[in-house]
Amino acid sequence: MAKNDSVEQAEQGTSSSSIASQLPVDIIYGILEAISTISPAEATHTYLSLALVSSSWREPAQLHLFRRPYLPSPPLSNSPSPSLNPLRTYPRLVLLKETLQSHPHLAASVQSLSLGLWTTNIKREAAHDRRLSSHLAVEILKLCPSLCPNLRELSWPGVVRFDKAEAAQALRHLPGIEVLHFGEGSQKSDADPWIINLDAAVREEWGSARWSIKEVGEMMEHWPRLRKVVLGERMTSRSEGEAGEYSTDVGWNCELKSFELALGRHSALPKGELRRLLRGSKESLRHLKVTEHQLLPGELIDYLSTAGSRLTHLSTNTNDLHTLSDLLPPIELHCNSLRYLSIGSIVPPGLCLLCLASHSALESVKLKWSNRIFHTSIDEVFESVGGEVEKFEHLRKVEVELLHYRQAMGYSEKDEIETRIWRGGEWVRGYEGGWRPGDVEVIVRPR
Structure with a gap:
C-alpha cells in the first residue's frame, strides 16, 4: 500500500511539473512578477527552484533572479576551520x-x-x-x-x-x-577600527x-x-580636507518624489539639515517617511508647516519613550492632500480622526495609543473610532496599535488582533457578506 502511495505521489508530481511547463509565457512572467513582492531571500530561493521546472521556466526565472541580486550574509562563526564556514x-x-x-x-x-x-x-x-x-x-x-x-x-x-x-x-x-x-x-x-586613525x-x-x-x-x-x-x-558637513566655515546654503537641488530617513539608532540630523536635503523638493515631494527622534525638536513640525501641503503619504515612527505631542496640529492645518498617514507618536485615535475630518482624501490611517495611563479596552477603541470614520468619503482602513495593553489590563486579556468592519453606521465582525463599497476596515493590535 505504501509503495502504491509513493507511486501515486510521484505521478502527481510529474503531472504538476508537466502542467507548469505548458503554461503560456505571459502567465509564467505574471507568476514570477508576483514572487518579486516577497522577501529577497524567499524570492531568490523560489526563483532558483522554478528555474529547474523546465526549459520554458529557466530563462524567465533566471532573468527575474538577476533583477535584484541577493547575496546573503551568513552569521559570523567562531569555527577554527574556514572550510566549516559558509560562503x-x-x-x-x-x-x-x-x-x-x-x-x-x-x-x-x-x-x-x-x-x-x-x-x-x-x-x-x-x-x-x-x-x-x-x-x-x-x-x-x-x-x-x-x-x-x-x-x-x-x-x-x-x-x-x-x-x-x-x-x-x-x-x-x-x-x-x-x-x-x-x-x-x-x-x-x-x-573604522581605531588603529586606522x-x-x-x-x-x-x-x-x-x-x-x-x-x-x-x-x-x-x-x-x-x-x-x-x-x-x-x-x-x-564638508568634504574631506576642506577648510573654512561650513555654509548652511549647501543643499540638494534635485526634485525628489520620495524621501526616507532611516539612520542608525543613536544618530540624528543636525539642525536645519532636513530642509537642506529637501531644498529642491518642496514642490515635488509626495512621500515622506521619518524616524521622529532622528530629528531635533521642532524640525519635523517646522517642515510640515511650510512644505507639507503637497504630501500624499506621511509616515513617522519612533520608540515607545519618545513622542511628539504637538505633531497633530501641523498635519491638521497644512497636510490637506494626505491619502496615507501613519503616526509613530502616541495620539488618541478618536481625537486624531476628529482633527483630520477635513482631510477628505484620506484612505488609510495608522495610529498608536498607550494604555499606560488610560486603561482603554479594545471595545472602547472601536467605539471612539466608529463615530468618526463615517465622516471620511474615501477612508478604507484604520489601524490602531494599542501599547501596554496587557500590563494595563492586569494580564487577564489576550493580546489578539481584532478586526471589525464599519458598515452603514454599525460594526460588522469579520467580512460578513463580503467587501462592500463604503466599508471601513478597523484593526486593533494590542501589545
Whole structure:
C-alpha cells in the first residue's frame, strides 16, 4: 500500500511539473512578477527552484533572479576551520561580477544593486581585505553603463578613501538611477577600527571614505531620473580636507518624489539639515517617511508647516519613550492632500480622526495609543473610532496599535488582533457578506 502511495505521489508530481511547463509565457512572467513582492531571500530561493521546472521556466526565472541580486550574509562563526564556514559576501560578490561579465543577457536584466549593503557586510565579516572589496565595488560600477543599462536602484558603495575619486567618477556615468540608498547597512557597526586613525598614510589607504552633502548633491546632478532617496547614514558637513566655515546654503537641488530617513539608532540630523536635503523638493515631494527622534525638536513640525501641503503619504515612527505631542496640529492645518498617514507618536485615535475630518482624501490611517495611563479596552477603541470614520468619503482602513495593553489590563486579556468592519453606521465582525463599497476596515493590535 505504501509503495502504491509513493507511486501515486510521484505521478502527481510529474503531472504538476508537466502542467507548469505548458503554461503560456505571459502567465509564467505574471507568476514570477508576483514572487518579486516577497522577501529577497524567499524570492531568490523560489526563483532558483522554478528555474529547474523546465526549459520554458529557466530563462524567465533566471532573468527575474538577476533583477535584484541577493547575496546573503551568513552569521559570523567562531569555527577554527574556514572550510566549516559558509560562503561569505566577498566571494559571492566576485561570482556575481564574473557572472554578469560572462552572461550579458542576465546583466541586462539587473535593475538593482545593493553595493552599500554588500561592502558593509564584507567589512563586518572581516574575512577579506577591505581594499579588495572597495576595488571590487568600483570595478562593478564601471561595468554597469555597458552591462546593466536597466539599472534603476543603487545602494551607495562603501569604498576606502584611496578609491573615492574613482568611485565618484564611475557613479557619474549612471544616469538611469531613480532610487538611491545612502548608508544601507551602516547600522551594523560600520565604524573604522581605531588603529586606522593612528597614521595618516594608513587612514588614506584603509579608512572608509566619507561623503559630504555637497559631494552627494553634485553627484545627483548627473542623475536626472532620481526620484527617491533612503538616507541610512549621516553625511559630513564638508568634504574631506576642506577648510573654512561650513555654509548652511549647501543643499540638494534635485526634485525628489520620495524621501526616507532611516539612520542608525543613536544618530540624528543636525539642525536645519532636513530642509537642506529637501531644498529642491518642496514642490515635488509626495512621500515622506521619518524616524521622529532622528530629528531635533521642532524640525519635523517646522517642515510640515511650510512644505507639507503637497504630501500624499506621511509616515513617522519612533520608540515607545519618545513622542511628539504637538505633531497633530501641523498635519491638521497644512497636510490637506494626505491619502496615507501613519503616526509613530502616541495620539488618541478618536481625537486624531476628529482633527483630520477635513482631510477628505484620506484612505488609510495608522495610529498608536498607550494604555499606560488610560486603561482603554479594545471595545472602547472601536467605539471612539466608529463615530468618526463615517465622516471620511474615501477612508478604507484604520489601524490602531494599542501599547501596554496587557500590563494595563492586569494580564487577564489576550493580546489578539481584532478586526471589525464599519458598515452603514454599525460594526460588522469579520467580512460578513463580503467587501462592500463604503466599508471601513478597523484593526486593533494590542501589545
